[in-house]
Amino acid sequence: MISWKDEYKIGVETIDNQHKKLFEIANTAYELLKNDTYIDKYDRIVQILEELKEYTKFHFKSEEEYMESIGYKRLLSQKVAHNDFIDKIYSINLSEIDENQDEYILEILDFIVNWISVHILESDMLITKA
Ligand SMILES: [Fe+2]
16 A cells, blocks of 8 residues: 655645545555455445546646646646546446456556656656746
8 A cells, every 4th residue: 555655745735635635535445445344345446446536637637727827837748647647547447347356456546546656756746846
């Protein structure tokens, strides 16, 4: 599981809080995936993944608005990266999986969380140097 670290802070409170929230949602899904007390948790995990997708979309929009407001030079490449990621996560069709559901969901979660953390560290961080 990947949790929020202080090194992810870019120093813009609204954005930092949104990044934190993304990790919180992802962690809820990880926790549920690990939890063996539920007989059927698939629908719940799918629901959290949906929330994560929705929140990511909301966050990107809000981050782009912030970048625009400070006249950030790399806005266009950020938008491209954001849109690529959105396309990727929206092309995942969970209803098509019937075997190894847990493993597959874990892979998807790892992909989303890794992408977000690398994106924060490598791209969003540049905002502070703008
Ligand atoms: Fe971000």
